[in-house]
Amino acid sequence: MRKTLYLAFILLFVFVLAACSKPGSSNKEKEQDPKPQDKNNEGEVVTLEPEEGAELILWGNDEEEGEWLKFVGEKFTEEYGIPTTFEAVGHTDAPGKLQTDGPAGLGADVFMGAHDHVGNMDTAGLIYDNYFVEEYNERFMEGAMAAVSAMSDGEFTTFGFPIAIESMALYYNKDLLDEMGFQPAETMEELIDQSKQFMEKNPGSYGFMFEPGNFYQTFAFLGGYGGYIFGENNTDPSDIGLNNEGAIKSGELMKRIQSELLPIKVEDITGDVINSYFNEGKLLYNFNGPWALKGYLDYGVNLGVKIMPKLENGKVPTTFSGVKALFVNSYSEYPKAATLFAQFATSDDMLLKRYEITNQLPPSIALLDQQKIKENEFNHAFLEQAQYAIPMPNIPAMQHVWGGMGVAFTAIWNGDAEPKEALDKGVQQIKDAIDSQN
DSSP states (O other), rough: OOOOEHHHHHHHHHHHHSSSSOOOOHHHHTTSSOOOOOOSSSSSEEEEEEEEEEEEEEEEOOOHHHHHHHHHHHHHHHHHHHOOEEEOOTTTTTTHHHHTTTTTSSOOOEEEGGGGHHOOOOHHTTTOOOOOHHHHHHHBHHHHHTTEEETTTTEEEOOOEEEEEEEEEEEEEHHHHHHOOOOSBBBHHHHHHHHHHHHHHHOOOOEEOOOOHHHHHHHHHHHTTTSSSHHHHHHHHEEEEETHHHHHHHHHHHHHHHHHOOOOGGGGOOHHHHHHHHHHHHHEEEOOGGGHHHHHHHHOOEEEEEEEOOTSSSOOOOOOOEEEEEBBBTTTHHHHHHHHHHHHHHSSHHHHHHHHHHOOOBBGGGGGGHHHHHOOOOHHHHHHHTTTTOOOSSSGGGGGHHHHHHHHHHHHHHSOHHHHHHHHHHHHHHHHHHHHHH
């Protein structure tokens, strides 16, 4: 399973890893880093050789995900003779821990991280580039690769090695649909019509629920109508598209759903409330992610999952996707061995093994048609929706969007402001917050 690389690439690779900037290094130094070449004149192929005496520390989530990482470590040791040690450090905790442990030489050589931390990790100088981006762009979903990339010194740079992708989709209660003689809704208009009929026949029940004050969910409609967060593929915070014409149309849809299907204040529509209605057979449709699946199945809900119903413009709502990836610590004493491990772990064989252990979807294009994944109707539906998803922006300015848009959509839903007014105020709040940190 060894990866082969061209000789010229390898000769440069050692220097590139050594030269990559850490906290305190200058932009000028980064600009002088040599770029890897695709091939040399002779076309010679050699194997990337790890440093002599290398041994790697691996950080990752515990339980099933940790089981997989330990499995990969064992196989990697068998293949390359390099010892690995697994330490349970959560993928959202790793960047913070690395801030202190990295400079002291105590951090992991390879760690699991969330894609929305990439921008901050690069700014802090914690991660190396993925120097094999051309190969990975061919092998992995476009959204997954965009997720583990960020603007770095004026260039769009890829850092991570993707291992999992997730997005939200539409849950439905099969028994309730059968009772009503319905097929799963293919359009929002159909979903609204079915919901009305269901609620008329079943007082105290609801046709469709989601969290209107949670921008992670409401973005699906905003994006589907052509709204966007930041310009230049979510890398330019000076260009905000959260109050454009498409965004306003999503606000109008929110008003319609509130008026016709769900006349409840935002504060009373929590995840727990939605789950309770769905578990008790009092909810026809539910917008949620794969993390909710096990709880519903354990409760005994006869459910199905499908892609989001199309809007009247014919577009599938643009859900957010979240990507987990492996990253190479820029403070590692063994960057070549660490990179070799990240490549080894993200081979299709290892990613399929990860799916078997964790049930988390791999973003590998080749595995989209893998029978083990296709035969699981739930996971296949989430993977299908992921084709229409975009990764949550990973630039630091994104932290200001959640609050601003949460307030805006809450005002729209609760009837405190019209969509344009609410979204304009939300965008201004975001701009002010960004400006205050510049």
